[in-house]
Amino acid sequence: MADKKINITRGKKELGGETNRQLLTLASDLVARVNLAAQMGKSFGGDRDLYTILGYPKVLTYEHYQARYERQDIATKIIECYPQGCWGKHFDIEDNKKEESKFERAWLELVERTSLYHYIERVDILNRIGQYAVLLLGFEGTKEFIQPVENGKKLLYVTAYAQINADVFEWEKDPMNERYGLPKIYELKLSTGDKSGISNLKVHHSRLIHVAEGCLESDVYGKPSLQNVYNRLQDLELISGSSAEMFYRGAYPGISFEVDAGTSISAQSSTAFKDEIEEYIHNLKRYMRLQGIKANQLSPQVASPQDHKNLLIDLISAGADIPRRILIGNEQGELASSQDERNWNTKLNNRKANFCEPKILRQLIDRLIEYGTLPEPQEGKYNVIWPELSEKTDDERASIRSKKITMVKEYVSTPGADQVIPPQTFLTDFLEYDKDEAEDILKEGQKLADEEAEEIAAAEEEAKKMADEQAAIDAKQKEIDAAKK
Secondary structure: OOOOOOOOOOOHHHOOHHHHHHHHHHHHHHHHHHHHHHHOOEEHHHOEEHHHHHOOOOOOOHHHHHHHHHHOHHHHHHHHHHHHHHHOOOOEEEOOOOOOOHHHHHHHHHHHHHOHHHHHHHHHHHHHHOOOEEEEEEEOOOOOOOOOOOOOOOEEEEEEEEHHHEEEEEEOOOOOOOOOOOEEEEEEEEEOOOOOOEEEEEEEHHHEEEEOOOOOOOOOOOOOOOHHHHHHHHHHHHHHHHHHHHHHHHHOOOEEEEEOOOOOOOHHHHHHHHHHHHHHHHOOOOOOOOOOEEEEEOOOOOOOOHHHHHHHHHHHHHHHOOOHHHHHOOOOOHHHHHHHHHHHHHHHHHHHHHHHHHHHHHHHHHHHHHOOOOOOOHHHOOEEEOOOOOOOOHHHHHHHHHHHHHHHHHHHHOOOHHHHOOHHHHHHHHOOOOHHHHHHHHHHHHHHHHHHHHHHHHHHHHHHHHHHHHHHHHHHHHHHHHHHO
């Protein structure tokens, strides 16, 4: 690629209108990318071009990422491990903890009928290959996909599309519209399954959930998960491929043949000698008949690629933000494994909270509520309940229960503890109950305390009654005794 920067200012005055202005902006962005790519890998004032020397592509396209995903094992793992870790264990949607609501029943029926969890994971994987992916919502009665959704009472199907098959056809240009600068119409490439091959379908944005991770300036284009480790993946492929070739050639480097001085070989002998060699190398014949020729076995030369591989794995692990043990599935001892597992679960929980729930799940559910596919949740809100990522053992559960019991005993037995740490704060911050659970516990505790107080009051009343009766009996006895005297 030429080092010379492209200049698009010439002819700028001739461009006019909103469309031309947007074209100019787009062209400027593309030129900036080309100019940036031209400078990648340059050092020593541009005299050394490492990207060209090492064979790295300067401009990465969707096809580069897709090829890596489909053909390179570790690239597949980088793309899939986050979606599989986040969506692998099914979550719950609820708006009422006491009983199953109409909203919850409708959600469960929809999930079962459309295999919704499966398609959510698929669109997340496709999103990580490129800059975005989309989830198509197919509603009953849909005729014109280019029109906004009017009746979404029944969702018939969902389908995931990669960036390469979901181009932005038209953008929202009205600066007074809340979707200004976002896609208005997409063009989906559909495989028809017949001789016609592929057809293009214009689809209104209201029928699609746009999924893009790693967005910075743009809410449309995210960051491909392989982008900043692409060169290292290519290095790793080179190391693994060349090590196989080195072993193939070095483990059996071949045989050298030395002709004795004064020995002459006729054409017929040369042909027979060649046949002997071919028989030895390619067939099962393990000897050669040689006359006047000495055969010398060449020494094998094989070097271990382990150090180079480990360096690249460490760099890829850091660049992809995936712990090494998770990335390659290699146990590094119990302590290291437990630490990696905790770190990985923390990363997955952060991704769920900052991306999966707000940018995929709630976008989808809110859209379905708006269209009437799902009924309104109680009090207009719902909660996403994510499962625990690591199952606790029986010993761990018992240990946690024992510690909580000890904390409760110390709290209850310490005078004035409830003044320093209110009961609800103690339950939520120290015993890690959520707000609703803490309120339920306090209500139940208050109920038990009231019942106990009532029982004490009843017992005191009964004791007083018995004392009064005994006093009356004693007084009567005194009267009888006095009368006898």
